[in-house]
Amino acid sequence: MNPVYVALDTTDLDYALQLAERVRPSIGGLKLGLEFFTARGAEGVRAFTDRGLPIFLDLKFHDIPNTVAGACRAAAQLGVSITNIHAQGGAAMMRAARDAVKGVNPATRLIAVTMLTSLGDEDLPGLGLMPPVSDQVLRLASLAQQCGLDGVVCSAHEIEPLRRELGPDFLLVVPGIRPAGAALGDQRRVMGPKEAMDAGASVLVIGRPITGAADPAQAARDIAQSLGISAN
Amino acid sequence: MLDFSRPGAHKPEPMTIAVKICGLTSVQAVDGAADAGAAFGGLVFHRRSPRFVGADMARALAERMRGRLKIVALTADMDDAELAGIVNDIRPDYLQLHGAEDVARTAQIRARFGLPVIKALAVAESADLDAAAEFGKVADVLLFDARAPESADRRGGHGAAFDWKILSGRSFAKPWFLAGGLTPDNVTRAIQLSGARFVDVSSGVESAPGVKDPARIAAFIAATHPQVAA
Numbered sequence: 183m184n185p186v187y188v189a190l191d192t193t194d195l196d197y198a199l200q201l202a203e204r205v206r207p208s209i210g211g212l213k214l215g216l217e218f219f220t221a222r223g224a225e226g227v228r229a230f231t232d233r234g235l236p237i238f239l240d241l242k243f244h245d246i247p248n249t250v251a252g253a254c255r256a257a258a259q260l261g262v263s264i265t266n267i268h269a270q271g272g273a274a275m276m277r278a279a280r281d282a283v284k285g286v287n288p289a290t291r292l293i294a295v296t297m298l299t300s301l302g303d304e305d306l307p308g309l310g311l312m313p314p315v316s317d318q319v320l321r322l323a324s325l326a327q328q329c330g331l332d333g334v335v336c337s338a339h340e341i342e343p344l345r346r347e348l349g350p351d352f353l354l355v356v357p358g359i360r361p362a363g364a365a366l367g368d369q370r371r372v373m374g375p376k377e378a379m380d381a382g383a384s385v386l387v388i389g390r391p392i393t394g395a396a397d398p399a400q401a402a403r404d405i406a407q408s409l410g411i412s413a414n
Numbered sequence: 415m416l417d418f419s420r421p422g423a424h425k426p427e428p429m430t431i432a433v434k435i436c437g438l439t440s441v442q443a444v445d446g447a448a449d450a451g452a453a454f455g456g457l458v459f460h461r462r463s464p465r466f467v468g469a470d471m472a473r474a475l476a477e478r479m480r481g482r483l484k485i486v487a488l489t490a491d492m493d494d495a496e497l498a499g500i501v502n503d504i505r506p507d508y509l510q511l512h513g514a515e516d517v518a519r520t521a522q523i524r525a526r527f528g529l530p531v532i533k534a535l536a537v538a539e540s541a542d543l544d545a546a547a548e549f550g551k552v553a554d555v556l557l558f559d560a561r562a563p564e565s566a567d568r569r570g571g572h573g574a575a576f577d578w579k580i581l582s583g584r585s586f587a588k589p590w591f592l593a594g595g596l597t598p599d600n601v602t603r604a605i606q607l608s609g610a611r612f613v614d615v616s617s618g619v620e621s622a623p624g625v626k627d628p629a630r631i632a633a634f635i636a637a638t639h640p641q642v643a644a
Contacts, residue, residue, distance in 0.1 A: 302453060313432070
């Protein structure tokens with residue numbers, strides 16, 4: 183299975199669908215986030231799922247258990263493959279979300295966000311949290327697993343310790359994947375695709391290295407090839 | 415074509431050390447610190463320090479730092495009016511209290527300004543660390559600095575170190591900085607001996623008192639990297 187999900191950070195539905203079809207032979211799915219969803223809503227998501235494109239709906243719900251459960255149920259009803267919530271919402275929230283998703287479709291994967299990758303150790307004291315970030319990540323990821331979630335979003339450098347602690351079946355979905363030397367942007371911790379898979383990643387989320395390439399289809403092919411995957 | 419498989423550009427960082435470059439007085443120093451990967455930058459508002467920055471300069475440096483370095487405003491025994499001036503003027507990320515503020519005053523400042531507070535504690539021997547228990551209840555971060563010489567007119571930035579081993583194995587309720595006498599040459603060992611995750615440097619990365627040297631800043635930060643410190 184192709185682990186590459188392409189992050190479509192846009193509000194332009196036509197452009198997003200066009201890009202999706204171009205890269206489709208070389209990817210595993212597409213990630214739609216808050217920017218797209220806020221502009222295009224459920225209709226926008228259905229435009230993808232209706233075409234059979236696997237979608238990771240990255241809306242990072244964080245609210246009281248009932249509210250998050252309702253939102254997760256609605257997300258699962260859209261037919262997405264993966265959706266997510268903030269582990270910082272707590273165990274009761276995570277369990278309610280899990281029950282809601284699995285009640286609609288047991289195949290829909292529900293994963294948790296632990297710490298946003300834009301946060302560094304220097305941000306934690308201001309939030310009342312004890313550094314290092316890596317300890318907080320492990321704590322929240324373990325809690326997510328306890329609550330029956332399918333996995334977590336994690337940064338590349340957290341893959342190895344999380345894989346070791348949480349076992350082979352827990353999904354590790356890794357954003358911020360980009361070629362060596364590319365600009366860091368607001369993602370602190372980055373790694374290349376092959377390195378991340380070797381470390382134990384399950385799904386790679388790749389944005390600008392594909393969407394910003396002169397030839398996105400070629401960029402997606404190159405990445406698939408670097409992972410030893412031939413086009414569908 | 416982009417080479418996605420090239421390893422080694424980003425190594426695991428199990429023990430990343432967050433570095434604070436304190437006493438920034440120039441745009442060059444701010445850029446040097448940010449480009450080298452420092453996490454915090456300190457602006458000194460203590461008038462007796464050679465690193466004191468006036469209001470206009472502080473504003474300019476803070477704007478240069480914002481989003482690149484956490485802005486730490488270093489103060490000593492200031493009253494609320496002075497602190498309010500700084501807070502409104504430069505909107506720091508952290509307030510550092512580097513004077514003789516007691517536990518009650520530290521708590522009061524924290525409550526009044528709503529900013530995370532770094533409380534500096536002067537350390538010469540193991541018993542000095544006991545104060546961390548009470549200050550740890552009210553400050554967000556502790557900073558263990560070497561006790562200043564008897565003759566000194568201010569508490570930090572003297573280039574003196576204390577015995578780092580006294581921190582080894584101690585645990586504190588709050589994150590803490592190791593400070594005092596750190597240099598590019600000794601910081602690797604200081605981290606090993608103390609177990610520090612946050613380190614603070616000022617005179618150790620200067621070419622002259624108050625003049626930060628970008629090359630020494632870069633060397634200092636390189637010396638805190640795990641592959642060096644391991």
